[in-house]
Amino acid sequence: MNGKKVHFKHPKEAIKEGLAYVTEDRKGNGLILIQDIRYNITIANLEALVNGLSINENEEINVANGYKDSINIKAPSIEQKVGNLSGGNQQKVQLAKWMFAEPKVLILDEPTRGIDVGAKYEIYSLMNKLVDKGMSIIMISSELPEVLGMSDRLYVMSEGTITGELLAEEATEEKVMAMAIKS
Numbered sequence: 333m334n335g336k337k338v339h340f341k342h343p344k345e346a347i348k349e350g351l352a353y354v355t356e357d358r359k360g361n362g363l364i365l366i367q368d369i370r371y372n373i374t375i376a377n378l379e380a381l382v383n384g385l386s387i388n389e390n391e392e393i394n395v396a397n398g399y400k401d402s403i404n405i406k407a408p409s410i411e412q413k414v415g416n417l418s419g420g421n422q423q424k425v426q427l428a429k430w431m432f433a434e435p436k437v438l439i440l441d442e443p444t445r446g447i448d449v450g451a452k453y454e455i456y457s458l459m460n461k462l463v464d465k466g467m468s469i470i471m472i473s474s475e476l477p478e479v480l481g482m483s484d485r486l487y488v489m490s491e492g493t494i495t496g497e498l499l500a501e502e503a504t505e506e507k508v509m510a511m512a513i514k515s
Contacts, residue, residue, distance in 0.1 A: 350436030354426055362426045365415030370396035372414050372425050377433040399428035420451025441472045488512050
């Protein structure tokens with residue numbers, strides 16, 4: 333990161349250095365489904381809400397409501413259980429959680445899997461806004477049209493090995509597939 337090789341022994345170290353990972357398995361690993369939107373958004377950066385020995389609940393509510401409104405999480409309130417939200421809104425909560433941690437690099441693993449077309453558009457728009465603000469995004473996706481439409485640069489992998497690199501302007505489905513079947 334920033335031209336230096338880094339090795340993290342614990343996820344907390346990576347978060348502190350500005351690295352965040354949005355898992356493809358939002359229900360199993362990305363969210364706490366029995367908790368509310370507020371809890372899920374603030375859990376990755378509780379240090380920012382600490383006031384002495386306790387969490388500033390008013391600030392936590394303000395933060396959660398701010399993300400709910402700014403990224404259009406459709407729910408009656410931030411007290412809504414995340415498990416009761418649609419897939420697209422669950423994904424937005426997961427993104428808000430890591431946005432609140434203020435990463436420099438955001439890794440998005442299959443960011444639009446299992447969500448409807450409208451939510452996909454909102455996720456893509458959000459990604460573009462984050463990049464415009466200076467955040468780096470690494471998107472992992474098996475959907476080739478998504479990769480071609482959202483990327484500045486593509487790394488193609490096959491069986492865990494990088495088989496090629498393309499700039500967006502030279503990337504075509506044919507070139508990507510040719511690299512993907514290399515061994």
